[in-house]
Amino acid sequence: xxxxxxxxxxxxxxxxxxxxxxxxxxxxxxxxxxxxxxxxxxxxxxxxxxxxxxxxxxxxxxxxxxxxxxxxxxxxxxxxxxxxxxxxxxxxxxxxxxxxxxxxxxxxxxxxxxxxxxxxxxxxxxxxxxxxxxxxxxxxxxxxxxxxxxxxxxxxxxxxxxxxxxxxxxxxxxxxxxxxxxxxxxxxxxxxxxxxxxxxxxxxxxxxxxxxxxxxxxxxxxxxxxxxxxxxxxxxxxxxxxxxxxxxxxxxxxxxxxxxxxxxxxxxxxxxxxxxxxxxxxxxxxxxxxxxxxxxxxxxxxxxxxxxxxxxxxxxxxxxxxxxxxxxxxxxxxxxxxxxxxxxxxxxxxxxxxxxxxxxxxxxxxxxxxxxxxxxxxxxxxxxxxxxxxxxxxxxxxxxxxxxxxxxxxxxxxxxxxxxxxxxxxxxxxxxxxxxxxxxxxxxxxxxxxxxxxxxxxxxxxxxxxxxxxxxxxxxxxxxxxxxxxxxxxxxxxxxxxxxxxxxxxxxxxxxxxxxxxxxxxxxxxxxxxxxxxxxxxxxxxxxxxxxxxxxxxxxxxxxxxxxxxxxxxxxxxxxxxxxxxxxxxxxxxxxxxxxxxxxxxxxxxxxxxxxxxxxxxxxxxxxxxxxxxxxxxxxxxxxxxxxxxxxxxxxxxxxxxxxxxxxxxxxxxxxxxxxxxxxxxxxxxxxxxxxxxxxxxxxxxxx
Numbered sequence: 084x085x086x087x088x089x090x091x092x093x094x095x096x097x098x099x100x101x102x103x104x105x106x107x108x109x110x111x112x113x114x115x116x117x118x119x120x121x122x123x124x125x126x127x128x129x130x131x132x133x134x135x136x137x138x139x140x141x142x143x144x145x146x147x148x149x150x151x152x153x154x155x156x157x158x159x160x161x162x163x164x165x166x167x168x169x170x171x172x173x174x175x176x177x178x179x180x181x182x183x184x185x186x187x188x189x190x191x192x193x194x195x196x197x198x199x200x201x202x203x204x205x206x207x208x209x210x211x212x213x214x215x216x217x218x219x220x221x222x223x224x225x226x227x228x229x230x231x232x233x234x235x236x237x238x239x240x241x242x243x244x245x246x247x248x249x250x251x252x253x254x255x256x257x258x259x260x261x262x263x264x265x266x267x268x269x270x271x272x273x274x275x276x277x278x279x280x281x282x283x284x285x286x287x288x289x290x291x292x293x294x295x296x297x298x299x300x301x302x303x304x305x306x307x308x309x310x311x312x313x314x315x316x317x318x319x320x321x322x323x324x325x326x327x328x329x330x331x332x333x334x335x336x337x338x339x340x341x342x343x344x345x346x347x348x349x350x351x352x353x354x355x356x357x358x359x360x361x362x363x364x365x366x367x368x369x370x371x372x373x374x375x376x377x378x379x380x381x382x383x384x385x386x387x388x389x390x391x392x393x394x395x396x397x398x399x400x401x402x403x404x405x406x407x408x409x410x411x412x413x414x415x416x417x418x419x420x421x422x423x424x425x426x427x428x429x430x431x432x433x434x435x436x437x438x439x440x441x442x443x444x445x446x447x448x449x450x451x452x453x454x455x456x457x458x459x460x461x462x463x464x465x466x467x468x469x470x471x472x473x474x475x476x477x478x479x480x481x482x483x484x485x486x487x488x489x490x491x492x493x494x495x496x497x498x499x500x501x502x503x504x505x506x507x508x509x510x511x512x513x514x515x516x517x518x519x520x521x522x523x524x525x526x527x528x529x530x531x532x533x534x535x536x537x538x539x540x541x542x543x544x545x546x547x548x549x550x551x552x553x554x555x556x557x558x559x560x561x562x563x564x565x566x567x568x569x570x571x572x573x574x575x576x577x578x579x580x581x582x583x584x585x586x587x588x589x590x591x592x593x594x595x596x597x598x599x600x601x602x603x604x605x606x607x608x609x610x611x612x613x614x615x616x617x618x619x620x621x622x623x624x625x626x627x628x629x630x631x632x633x634x635x636x637x638x639x640x641x642x643x644x645x646x647x648x649x650x651x652x653x654x655x656x657x658x659x660x661x662x663x664x665x666x667x668x669x670x671x672x673x674x675x676x677x678x679x680x681x682x683x684x685x686x687x688x689x690x691x692x693x694x695x696x697x698x699x700x701x702x703x704x705x706x707x708x709x710x711x712x713x714x715x716x717x718x719x720x721x722x723x724x725x726x727x728x729x730x731x732x733x734x735x736x737x738x739x740x741x742x743x744x745x746x747x748x749x750x751x752x753x754x755x756x757x758x759x760x761x762x763x764x765x766x767x768x769x770x771x772x773x774x775x776x777x778x779x780x781x782x783x784x785x786x787x
Contacts, residue, residue, distance in 0.1 A: 170221030432497030442592030465566025558589030644699025
C-alpha cells in the first residue's frame with residue numbers, strides 16, 4: 084500500500100536460479116549506490132522520515148530531556164589505559180562538549196592534564212578519537228582519528244611531555260576491531276594491521292591486509308610487512324583474512340600472530356620477538372581454530388588460555404610454548420556446567436577469572452597455588468571485566484556494570500584481598516532509576532529450550548496488558564547481551580514503559596553451544612526464541628501486541644527482520660538500525676567474503692537454504708499487514724551497506740496491507756554509528772524512541 088508522500092521505488096526484477104530454486108529480487112539495482120535513481124529515492128526517504136518524526140508532538144521535548152539527563156553527569160570517561168609505570172591515559176568528554184579529548188595523569192591521584200584535542204588536528208575535517216595506545220614507558224601515545232563515522236583511522240603519535248605530533252601520520256587502520264596497536268619493546272615504533280584499500284566501492288576493499296612495523300623515526304614508505312598473505316605464503320591466508328599481532332608485554336620472549344576474520348576461533352602462529360623485530364620470517368604454527376581458543380595470555384614460556392573445546396562453558400588451560408601440547412594441556416580451571424568463563428587475567432598473585440550465568444550474573448574468582456577463592460564485589464554485578472599488567476605485577480583492575488548502574492572501576496590489592504574504588508567517572512545515583520526492578524528469568528522456547536529473559540520496569544507497574552514494551556535482542560557472533568545501562572533503557576523507562584532483553588541463541592550467554600544453536604542452519608532458533616519471549620510477556624500481561632516495539636541493530640537485523648516477517652501480528656513497531664536483512668546478498672557486498680564465516684554462502688546447497696531462511700527481505704509477502712518499521716542506514720557504513728535496509732524498506736512499502744508507516748532514515752554523512760558525536764547520538768535516539776512511543780500509543784507522542 085502506498086502511503087501519502089511516499090514514493091514507491093520502481094520494481095526491476097532479477098531472477099536467480101540456485102540449486103533448482105528461482106529467487107526473484109525486485110530491488111537488486113539498489114546494490115549500485117552510484118545509481119542516481121537509487122540515490123534520489125534514498126534522499127526522498129530520508130526527507131520523508133525526518134519530516135514525519137519531527138511532526139511527533141513529543142519529539143523535541145524528548146530530545147531536550149535526553150540532553151538534560153546527559154548533562155546531569157558533568158563528564159564521562161572512556162578508553163582507560165594504564166601503563167606498567169602507572170601512567171593513566173583516557174578520553175574525557177565534558178557535558179558541554181560534543182566529542183571527547185585525550186587526558187593524562189601520572190598515577191590515579193595525579194594531576195589531570197589534557198594532551199590532545201582532535202579539533203586542533205584538522206578543524207575542518209571533524210575528526211573524533213576512536214582509539215588510544217600509550218607506549219610501554221608512557222612517553223608516547225598512538226591516537227586513532229576517524230571522521231564521518233567511517234571507522235577507519237589515521238594513526239598519529241604524540242609526545243606526552245611536549246604534546247607535539249611526532250613524525251608523520253600512518254593511515255588505513257581499523258584499530259577498534261583489528262587488534263589495535265602493539266608497541267615494540269624499545270618504544271621506537273609499533274605494529275598494526277594495515278589495510279591497502281579502504282574505499283568501499285573499490286575492488287579489493289578490505290582485502291590483503293598486512294601486519295606492519297611502523298618506525299616513528301622513519302618515513303611512511305618504509306613500512307615493514309611482517310605477517311601477511313604476501314609475506315607468509317606458507318600460511319593459508321585468504322585475501323579476506325586479517326593478520327593480527329599480539330605483542331602484549333615488552334618482556335615477552337614470544338609474539339603471536341593470528342589469521343583473523345569474523346569467526347570465533349583462529350589459526351595462530353608464534354615467533355620469537357627478537358626475530359620479528361630483526362626481520363627473520365620464521366613463524367611457527369601454534370594452534371588451529373579447531374582448538375577453540377577464545378582468549379590467551381603469554382606468561383614467560385607458557386600459554387594460558389580459555390577454550391571451549393570439549394567444554395561449551397569454557398575451561399582455562401596451560402601449555403608450554405616451547406613444546407605446545409593442546410591435546411593434553413594442564414587444566415587449571417574446569418568447566419562449570421552452570422556458568423560460562425567469560426574473562427581471564429594474570430597477576431603475580433595468580434590467575435583471575437570471571438564466571439557468568441545466563442550472561443547477566445557475573446562473579447570474580449582467583450586461582451593461586453591450586454586454591455580457588457571467590458572475590459566479593461561491593462554490589463551485585465551483571466557484567467565484570469578484568470585487566471592487569473601481567474604476572475610481574477600485583478595490580479588487577481575490575482570494571483563492573485549493571486542494567487541500572489554505569490561502569491564502576493576498582494583496584495584489587497592481592498595482599499590485603501581488598502577492592503578499592505578507582506573511578507575517574509562520577510559515580511552517583513540516577514533518580515530516574517529509583518524504584519526500578521530487574522527480573523532475570525528463563526522462558527521455554529519453541530523446542531523446549533530455556534531462554535534467559537531480562538525484564539526491567541518501575542515497581543509500580545501493573546501487569547494488565549496496558550503497558551508499552553520495548554524488547555531488544557541480538558543473537559549473533561557469540562556476543563552476549565550483558566547488563567549495561569544504555570540510553571534506550573533509561574529513557575524508555577523514564578517514559579513509563581517496560582524494557583526487556585531476550586538473550587536468544589546465536590549469542591554467547593550460555594557458552595559456545597548457545598552460539599552454535601543460532602548459527603547458519605540453526606539460525607531460526609534466534610528469532611523463534613525472540614518470538615517465544617514476546618509471547619511469554621503477552622501471556623503474563625506485561626503488554627499486548629498493539630503496544631510492543633522491538634529493536635536491534637547490525638547483525639540483529641536478521642533477528643528483528645525475521646521475527647516481524649514470521650509473526651507480523653505479534654508486534655506493533657520494529658526498529659532496525661543499520662541492519663543486516665538481505666543475507667542472500669551479503670557475500671556480494673563490501674567485506675562480503677568475511678560474512679560467509681557467520682552466515683554462509685549461496686554456493687553451498689545447505690548454506691544457501693539457511694541463508695534464504697534467515698533472509699527477511701525475501702520473506703516479505705504481498706498484502707500482509709506488517710507492523711510499523713523504522714530503519715536506518717549509513718552511506719559510509721563499512722559493515723552493512725546502505726542498500727540492505729534500503730531494499731527492505733522498498734519491499735515492505737510495496738507489500739504491506741496496513742496503514743503502518745515504513746520509514747527509512749539515511750545518514751549520507753555517516754556509517755555504522757560507532758564513532759559519532761554526542762549530538763548525533765542524541766538526535767538518533769530521540770527519533771527512534773519518539774517513533775516507538777508514537778506507534779505504541781503514548782498520548783504525548785502523536786502526530787501534530
